[in-house]
Amino acid sequence: MPLPARYRGRFAPTPSGPLHFGSLVAALGSYLDARAAQGEWLVRIEDIDPPRCPQGAASTILRQLETFGLAWDGSVTWQHTREGAYQTALERLVQLGLSYPCSCSRKQWQRYDIYPGWCREGVCDPTKPVAWRLRSDLGQRPIHWQDRLSGEQQFDPVALGDVVLKRKDGLWAYQLAVVVDDAEQQITDVVRGLDLLDNTPWQRQLQAALQLPQPRYLHLPLIVTAEGQKLSKQNLAPALAEDEQGIRLQLFQALEALDQAPPKELAFEPPATQLHWAVANWTVTRLRPTAHRQTPASIASSTSSLTPPSSTTGE
Ligand code: GLU
Numbered sequence: 001m002p003l004p005a006r007y008r009g010r011f012a013p014t015p016s017g018p019l020h021f022g023s024l025v026a027a028l029g030s031y032l033d034a035r036a037a038q039g040e041w042l043v044r045i046e047d048i049d050p051p052r053c054p055q056g057a058a059s060t061i062l063r064q065l066e067t068f069g070l071a072w073d074g075s076v077t078w079q080h081t082r083e084g085a086y087q088t089a090l091e092r093l094v095q096l097g098l099s100y101p102c103s104c105s106r107k108q109w110q111r112y113d114i115y116p117g118w119c120r121e122g123v124c125d126p127t128k129p130v131a132w133r134l135r136s137d138l139g140q141r142p143i144h145w146q147d148r149l150s151g152e153q154q155f156d157p158v159a160l161g162d163v164v165l166k167r168k169d170g171l172w173a174y175q176l177a178v179v180v181d182d183a184e185q186q187i188t189d190v191v192r193g194l195d196l197l198d199n200t201p202w203q204r205q206l207q208a209a210l211q212l213p214q215p216r217y218l219h220l221p222l223i224v225t226a227e228g229q230k231l232s233k234q235n236l237a238p239a240l241a242e243d244e245q246g247i248r249l250q251l252f253q254a255l256e257a258l259d260q261a262p263p264k265e266l267a268f269e270p271p272a273t274q275l276h277w278a279v280a281n282w283t284v285t286r287l288r289p290t291a292h293r294q295t296p297a298s299i300a301s302s303t304s305s306l307t308p309p310s311s312t313t314g315e
Pocket of ligand 1 (some may be wrong): 014046178192
């Protein structure tokens, strides 16, 4: 199916906590790529896993985007309202013989690297709750696509295994939800962090199976700690600035992390001025194809003021 002619991008955070510098860089990259193409930029809150999403985190994220001047088009999409669409897609895959119920527990197949597909020809234990998996051995192989930064990508889905689409606890898995929503929102360009590159084969596989358009992909370098770990809530990524001066500096540093070489004086300008410059000068080919960028020292040093949460196990 062809892509719509007009560029449509999106930022799709999981509201597991506030944005940090790494997620700001991903949001900024997708925003600039869309605006430089005179396209639309949408926001989708990926809140399909309520235990992972503390109350208030989504509204904090939206407020942070506004503070950094990243204005989105239209209304925000919330994945928790989209379950009917995920169910319809799953039913279609079942009809096509591409999805099957699976009662196996991880413990049962732990000596294998990937799930060996025991339930493909019938549920092993019909008395147990089931997850729904995608058959990796049927359909198009290998999967390939062009990443705008990392270049030609090729994967054999069989080596990746039968991914879960719906969990045993009834929650929808990211892979199915993201594909259904990208298609529904007519996304032409997915711009996101490099940590999601290895999820893309499953998403391409699902798009092919459901005969959905296949967006273009750009996976941006990841922001890491001095120890090389991806910034996350778990490693106490420092919160984004809330004061005017800090916001200006961090937006500027995010442009630097995207290798856009902003002129130094821009660091003192308000977000609107910085973004105006950045949209006019956005150049994907400036991105160095190295996977990581270190957190700027001024941001990293604010971690030292944080104390790790006390252990709940008493250890
Ligand atoms: N919700 C995912 C995350 O926050 C991103 C999904 C995507 O951009 O495809 O990591």
